[in-house]
Amino acid sequence: MVAGAEDVITLDAGQAGELGLSETDRVLLTETGLPRVAGGPFWADIPDGPLGLFTVLPLDGDNRALILGGTGPDGDMLYFLDVREGVVVLLSQGERPEFEIVNTSLTAFAEFVRRLGAYTRSERPADDKARLAEIAAGLERLDPEAFRHPHCWWALVVAHHRREAARRERALAPARSRREAFYRALDRLDEKGRRLVTDKEFASETGEYGLLTLPDDVPDAFSADGALLRDVDVRWRGGLESEIQSAFAWEGLVVHVPEDEPEDDDESFDAAMERLMAAANGPQEPGEGIVTCLAAAETSDLCRILRAFERLAAKGYVAEPALWPTTSGCWERVAERTADGEPPRAVFWNTQSHDSAFDTKGDLVGELYLGWAGDPEEIAAVLAGTELVVKTPEDEGTTFILARG
Template identity: 75%
Template sequence: MMTEVVTLDVEKGKELGLREADLVLLTETGLPRSAGGHFSTDIPDGPLGLFAVVPLAEGNHGLIVGGPHQDGDMVFFLDVDKGAVVLVDLDGGDEGLKFEVVNTSLASFAEFVQRLGAYADAPPAERPADDKARLAEIAASLERLDPEAFRHPHCWWAMVVARHRRAAARRERERAPAASHAEAFDRALDRLEEKGWRHVTGEEFASATGEWGLLALPPDFTDAFAADGTLLRDVDVRWRGGLASELQSAFAWEGLVLRVPEEEPEDDPEDFEAAMDRLMAAAHGPTEPGEGTVTCLAADEPSDLCRILRAFELLAAKGYVAEPALWPTTSGCWERVAERSQDTEALKAVFWNTQSHDSAFDVRGDLVDQLHLGWAGDPEEIGAALADAGLAVQVPQDEGTTFILDPA
């Protein structure tokens, strides 16, 4: 099927003084009307409508060539003099307009739009792994074409690729369990990426001391896996700016046991300032990024956390919002349940908060104290799923009481 394209009037392009290559691309080749959910020329008319001309510094001009979406809150424009394509966020709030050079040339921009649009608009492959491989090939070729577009993970096109990769990873997880420890390890990293964590090199980890959500693996971590994907030895993962409970849960979803650091001793109970710091951190998150090292254990028996999440997986398939260590506070957990629920009038959920996680589990994810689960839905259905996973369950007698999981 032919892609519908839009073109610029030749005389307007010449009057603007477009470069020859840009003039040909816009007036003859054209741009797609829409592509992959990340580019559209169907943006609102007006001063910033399609092919509108906006003044830039020193007599230069920008030519609006489309936007990521049809709402017009963000638009792409071609810097006529420099030839680069810039994304401007028109709804930057108190910070005003936000600008980002997304491509160093219009030709590169058009190639990115076309190739990623074709990927996104194509029917999913039968095997999600094939989509991941195809996307990786596309991303690698685009990075060779315009390295600046991938200079940082938060660049526009890097985030577009990451979004497509996460979608393929989710479909892969839904299709079948991981076939090996190596695949499970990769899937755990995918889960963390979906939550905003970023895998960086050791050098970047050492220098980015104020950043959040960083993961650094040993350079030789792949040597820890046999040819068949079996994990032969422990793998350390350094982290900064997040919660160890989130890391432990991501690996447990994939059946892997992650050992987290021992909890530090509580501060002096009479130290009011330390107590207030803990309270504020629980409610709003810490003010400084914490860091540490967690270890994925080889040849270890599944933890209680792994067993609980097997039950959660079954409940999620039945429409429950089933999440471990969902938020530091219970009230915050319920807010996130409401955000994720398709039917807010008939909530179905089961979860615990991060404070409960830290007190109920030991360093490898086995229960050492009672774990209280917030819930909504059918208590018999929830209780049966937890019991089938081999857990000692106290089923609530009414909606105002939590489920309780007891240590073995």
């Protein structure tokens, strides 16, 4: 039975007594209650039925599960209390249901829901990321097991909010210093699934993809006012250098990537593409390397092109560098980001074009072929701002081409 004020739900005291809840859990559920809608990761308004709110289900032996709510109003992912053990578990329904202990106690779960719900519903101040970091640190102190791995549920929830905060920050104003630009570039890589880890974690997680690590003394590379005083190395494992170089170029920073090893003249196109796809996605052991953010470099052709891409994105285009290793894969990603029923509007290049068109610092040494959809005159006018030679397509079946004069 559900009772309580409009914004709080409580468990019937009689049902709580029948369940044999611990005193702490009984008081929390029957007197304090849970928010009806916390926002973000918790909803008590889930569909009625065999898995409805406060439904009791059998577990092993005489143990039982009490449904507490879901991650959304559809009820596809549900939280339940393991009555005997006192832990809160997340159930992901499907052909093969999956279970994950998300909190070691109901008290911790309720506090996670309360704090993250309050954050979700609040206005976004200028120090949004710092405020979120403070909330996350407090939650980790409360229940360290909830953050034991970056793929744990609450760690993923916090990471999602951090990415949203980073996007809002970028939309409000450009970076005020090169230090801020540097960390915004790392935020962009985080949004693409690249994880910043400590040097120790990097050394131990040898089979993991998408890892980045920085020198321990990276704060010393910046002055008090945020100027970049010296080059900074970024070590990576499992990914593509073009993706890292582009993330920094979005923020106006020049990254040097190592010279490519001489290509095997006998390597077929299919073999080359297989090698490129494997570098991005496996299944072989993840490649690794070092790229360097340059202190002395002011800008590059890549930086100028991405400033134009920002203007195209503001006009509603999917404008992305090195979007995918293959052109067909690029179009699939454009389709994913195009509203149903709307014609695609996009400008992009693929990873292979990136590697052949740019030098190690992001300046063009060859022609850059841009896939596109939309208004060619509008695209050409924006690209003209790069001060590069813009070759416009003759028809929809040919590409834009950017090159140096």
